[in-house]
Amino acid sequence: MNPSVLIVDDSAAVRGFHGSILRNVGFEVEEAANGYEALEKYLAKKFDLLLVDVNMPKMHGYELIRQIREQELHGFVPVIVISTESGENDYLEAFRVGANLYLEKPVDPICLQLSAKMLTGIR
Amino acid sequence: MxxxxxxxxxxxxxxxxxxxxxxxxxxxxxxxxxxxxxxxxxxxxxxxxxxxxxxxxxxxxxxxxxxxxxxxxxxxxxxxxxxxxxxxxxxxxxxxxxxxxxxxxxxxxxxxxxxxxxxxxxxxxxxxxxxxxxxxxxxxxxxxxxxxMPQASVIHTDDMLRTISKDKKIFLNELIQKSENVYEILLQVVGTKAVEIDVTEFFDKLKEIGEVTHIDADTRKLPLLEELDPSIPYISLTFVLISDKNAQEIEDTLYKVIGTDTDVKVLVSPVFPDAIEKFTTSKGDSLSAMSAGEDKVQEVMDMIISQQEEFYKIAETPEDRRWRGNMVINVLQRIAEYMGWVTKSGNLVKMIKTNKIKLPERFVNLVNLIINNDKKLQENESKDRGVYAARTENEGIERREIKKGEEKILQEYNESISRDMTNNKGFSEIETTKTLKVDQTKIDELMKLVGELVAVNNGLSFMIKKIEMEYGSTDVTKELKDKQVLLKRIGNDLQDIVMSLRLLPIKYIFDRFPRMIREISRKLDKKVRLVTEGEETQIDKNIVTALYDPMLHIIRNAIDHGIEKPAERLKKGKSEEGLLVLKAQKIGDKVIIEVRDDGRGIDTEVVKAKAVQKGFVSAEKAATMDEHAVLELLFIPGFSTSDDVTELSGRGVGMDVVRDTVRRLGGNVRLMSKAGVGTSVYLELPVTMVTSRVLLFTLKERRYALPLESVGELVKIKVEDIRKMKGKEVVVLRGEIMPLLRLKEFMGLQNDAEEKFDTEYSLVVLNNGVAVMVDEFIGEQEIIIRPLPEELSSVYFLGAAILGDGDIVLVLNPEKLGGGI
CATH class of the missing domain: 1.20.120 (Four Helix Bundle (Hemerythrin (Met), subunit A))
Known part of the structure; x- marks a missing residue:
């Protein structure tokens, strides 16, 4: 079965872009436009990977991750944070709430593909 | 039957x-x-x-x-x-x-x-x-x-490659065969910061770099015209470019044009032949060759590992460290799987411990660091649990608290490690699915049992009080009371949990309306814009299903009588499109659903006149009625079922039915309206409910109920069918002798004078073999039984329920009805 990824980003274009990058290497892609939608989808189904944007209206990406880590409904799900902020403390904050990997926008597609595969352990 | x-x-x-x-x-x-x-x-x-x-x-x-x-x-x-x-x-x-x-x-x-x-x-x-x-x-x-018709020409960037039209796929394939350096460039809007891009310059630059062969636009971020801010870039563009420069160079050049301090980002990605191939042939063969080289793999892995080190390093408390350790091990295990160092079922930690495989030093060091820390932690813990617990408590005040979920993973992690030691099974076992599909009837049954538990417990508290009254308060009764309170708390918790199993988001029902609204508005030549809010609000599944009809009714009224025709709206200075809002909100233990329109509202004068004409109120009384009281008139059964409802320009069409249904669900309906501005209907509903079917009957003109499942049959008997046996009254029915219980007498309602005239009696034969005499049968009904407040609780009543007409009935406990004989 193909690995599944949930892409959370308020921009449809970004979701589409990251989605097509990951689809390229065999991921089943689902999208969420905000934190609430993401939580709903996370609760309903086990994903192999989450890709989370940091700056989102309604619910901040880190708040989303914090809540997901609090729930841990489906065991361990790796989380990649994609951020536009490049402050030094930003990635620390990402790690604090439980993100496993921190990538900066714009993402190098190959790097994203490799990271996603490594975090899911699927070749 | x-x-x-x-x-x-x-x-x-x-x-x-x-x-x-x-x-x-x-x-x-x-x-x-x-x-x-x-x-x-x-x-x-x-x-x-x-x-x-x-x-x-x-x-x-x-x-x-x-x-x-x-x-x-x-x-x-x-x-x-x-x-x-x-x-x-x-x-x-x-x-x-x-x-x-x-x-x-x-x-x-x-x-x-x-x-x-x-x-x-x-x-x-x-x-x-x-x-x-x-x-x-x-x-x-x-x-x-x-x-x-022409083929689709617009491409949605969210599925950029997948939805590319056939033409483009073929086209891209051809391009790639001709030239190796094909790039897909996304000029992407990531925020709303206003920017000024010199589009001409941007295009010129692109032309300089290479040959632009294809352009697509994603206009999805475009808001409605009235919300449009011309300074914000809403549109993302995708270009296909052939260039002999590499991706980084292209990106740098383009950023020079648009500047770096903007919310517009440029993403340049090479289009790979195999990627295109995959989408033109089949979707996602994940094992196909990667275009990344060995160096890149090494680079990305190094980056991930160093981030894992950071991730682990920032741990603030021992619990936090374990939690992080567990995650890092999980990530490392996956990397090892990806690299082919271990198989999916191979356990990385075990392999490193037993030196079975040779791995990069950095990798092994990190794993060892984590398992050593973890071991120490376990030793500490077993040595002094008290200290450990105290420490947890203090640290709980700190920002990062230990979470229940974490405890669970840790526990699982430890379990899986010990299991691995003996079983040689992999880490992948840690992730077991934790959701479960359950038949709804089972949950209903569970709910019923829990309800009974709570009711029995109420009876218990009643018994204890009785003991106390008769024999006085002793240590034993105190202890009994304590236990009963504990039992009550557990029962209540249990009830809460089971209740929550039955909840569904209200989206479930909201989603069914758009189609209907469209149909109605088209039929009526009206324009309606539907806005839904609070779709995620959770509410009992039974309510969700029962709510559809009343809501449909209200919505139909809103469109039919509330919202005006486009021309009329324009004349009034409103927008052509009528607004219909469905909004759900949880307040306390209630969910309030609001159906609001911005139509013509209800004209209270018309309602008054109508009520007077129909004889519901006198003209004098109508004159003194305030707005609220007038709106109440609409709930009178039969208020405006006549054909001139549209002339009434309000609703009221079957509002009594709506209120009836909602009341039966344990809720209420309120109406608010302002002439010319619009109408709001509020449905107030309990979050949860359990319905039971009951038999309704009267005793001295008051209604009572018995759970239907306890009722065997209903019979009418003649006075001569009642006989005496050992001094007690019995009924002989088809050769079977049953004890007779005169319920009125039993409940202390008896008035001797009237009984004598009866020649025929109505009997409810219960499953436990007792024939209960009642005045008159009414019928069966679905109600929500609520336990009586403790002060009123009695073993003879299961609880009370509110009927559709707002009347309250007591539900008798059939188990206790046999006991009196």
């Missing part, structure tokens, strides 16, 4: 049961597949939903097709086949679906649904030769029309 029984027996005899089951299977599946399908047809009209909607419809239809074929419904099958063909065409062709086709699709599905429903009633044979001629003719018309 007897009739059903006879029918079944007859069917058994002629061997029809089997067939009935078979038809049930077909009808059940077909209904499931067709349920809500209209919603997705509407999705076809929306440019952004179209793909998903088409996908959903197609997958359902192909399943239905299989189903029909397996039953040999050839005519229906071929009809569905042509529908599939039509929808496939729609998915590929033009951007928007015109309403003529979608209406036709809606009609077609409706036709199929009615065929299925008909078959349910009259048997499956009716599906062998359904009347579909008219539909088939129109399908071929539409298909012909479709052929003349």
């Amino acid at each position: 007897l009739a059903t029984f006879c029918k079944n027996a007859y069917r058994d005899k002629v061997g029809m049961t089997e067939m009935k089951n078979e038809s049930n299977g077909f009808i059940k599946n077909a209904k499931k597949l067709l349920d809500n399908i209209g919603f997705f047809v509407l999705g076809l009209e929306d440019a952004y939903e179209k793909d998903k909607a088409a996908e959903e419809i197609l997958s359902r239809l192909s399943e239905l097709l299989q189903l029909c074929k397996s039953y040999d419904f050839n005519k229906l099958s071929s009809f569905i086949e042509s529908l599939i063909k039509l929808i496939k065409e729609i998915a590929q062709k033009e951007k928007f679906l015109d309403t003529e086709i979608s209406d036709f699709l809606l009609d077609s599905f409706e036709r199929i649904i009615s065929l299925v429903e008909n078959a349910e009633k009259e048997g499956l044979e009716t599906l062998k030769a359904p009347e579909l001629k008219e539909f088939e003719g129109r399908i071929s018309e539409f298909l012909d029309e479709m052929d003349k």
